Amino acid sequence: MTSLHFDIREDQWPLVYDEKYNVSFCGFEKFHVFDAKKWRNIVEYLIEANFITRECLVKPLEAKENELLLVHTKKYLKSLKWSGRVAMIAEVPAVALIPNVLVQHAYLRPMRLQTGGSVLAGKLALDRGWAINVGGGFHHCSAGRGGGFCPYADITLLIKNLVMHCNVQNTMIVDLDAHQGNGYERDFLGVPEVYIMDMYNRHIYPKDEEAKRAIRRKIELGNRVEDLEYMLKLRRNLKLALQEFKPDILVYNAGTDILDSDPLGHMCVSEIGIIKRDEFVFEICKDQRIPVVMLTSGGYLRKTAKIIADSIMNLKNKGLIGCNKQD
Secondary structure, three states: OOOOOOOOOOOOOOEEOOHHHOOOOOOHHHHOOOOOOHHHHHHHHHHHOOOOOHHHOEOOOOOOHHHHOOOOOHHHHHHOOOHHHHHHHHOOHHHHHOOHHHHHHHHHHHHHHHHHHHHHHHHHHHHHOEEEEOOOOOOOOEOOEOEOOEOOOHHHHHHHHHHHHOOOOOEEEEEOOOOOOHHHHHHOOOOOOEEEEEEEEOOOOOOOHHHHOOOOEEEEEOOOOOHHHHHHHHHHHHHHHHHHOOOOEEEEEOOOOOEOOOOOOOOOEOHHHHHHHHHHHHHHHHHOOOOEEEEOOOOOOOOHHHHHHHHHHHHHHOOOOOOOOOO
8 A cells, every 4th residue: 555545534525635735935935837826715705705625635745756766767856856847847947046955845845746636636536426636637748748837647646546555446637737747648658547638738848649549539629719619629538538438437637728718728617617627527427426636727817716625615516526435
C-alpha cells in the first residue's frame, strides 16, 4: 500500500485540498497568466456558499521522491534542482533567478502536494464512487519531461498506484482541457489497459504528434468552438468510447481553459457550457456505475475558480455527488 492512499472519515467528502496547494513566488506569480491562488479561491467559494465546511475536506500527503520514482526517472527529478529548468516548465522566466531552495518551497512543494492529492483522489473515487482533487491534472508532464506548468506526472502516478494497490485493470482518461494531454499519452503509449479520449484545440500547444498515437478517441477542435458543437461532439464521442471500452475507473481531466476569452485555449465555451460538460461526464459515469475522479487542470482566468465551484455545487444539486456512496 502506498502512503498516499488512506481512508477518510464517513463525514468527509472525497474533495481533496490543502491550503498549501497555492503557489507564491515572492510576487513573481503575478507575471504569469495563471491564477496561482485558483485552488484556494475554489474552496473559498464553496465555503461562502455554505456548501461545505473546512472539516469536510480531505488533506492529502505530499508525493515524496520515492513515490515519484514510480513514474519519474531519477535524471528528471534531479533536473528540477536547477531553477532554470523549473522556469521553463512553469513558464515564468524570472524563476530562473530564484535560488532553488525557494523554488522547491514556493512552487514544487505545492505541486508535489497536488500530485499526492490526485493519487489519493483516485483511491477515494473507488471507495465512494467519485472524488475531486481541487488541484492536479498536470497532463503535459511525462516520466522524463515536464512542461506547460506541469512539473509532475500526477495522472500517470494516479493510474499506476491504482493498478498496483487497488486491483484496477482498465482505466479511461477523458481529457477535456483545451490542450492535448501529451504527458500521460507518452507514458501510456502502447498500453491497451489505458483508453485515452482527448478533445482539444488542434491549433495550440503542444501539437505533440508522437503522443497522439496513444489516443484511442481523438477529437480535434478548431478555434472559437461554442457550446452546441462542443457538447454534441462530447456526448457522441464519450458514449461511443464507453461502448468500445469498459473501465474500472474514469479519470476526468476537467480543464476550464475552454472558456470563452481564455488567453491560451482560444475556444468559446460559456460558463454554463462548462457546468453542463461536467454534469454530463458525471451523469454518464453514474448511469454506468463507473467511479470517476476529477482533476481541475488548466484554466487561466481569475473567474474560472467560481465556475469550478458552481459546477461542483451543480453536481450535488443534480444528485451526482454526495457525502455517502449511496448518494
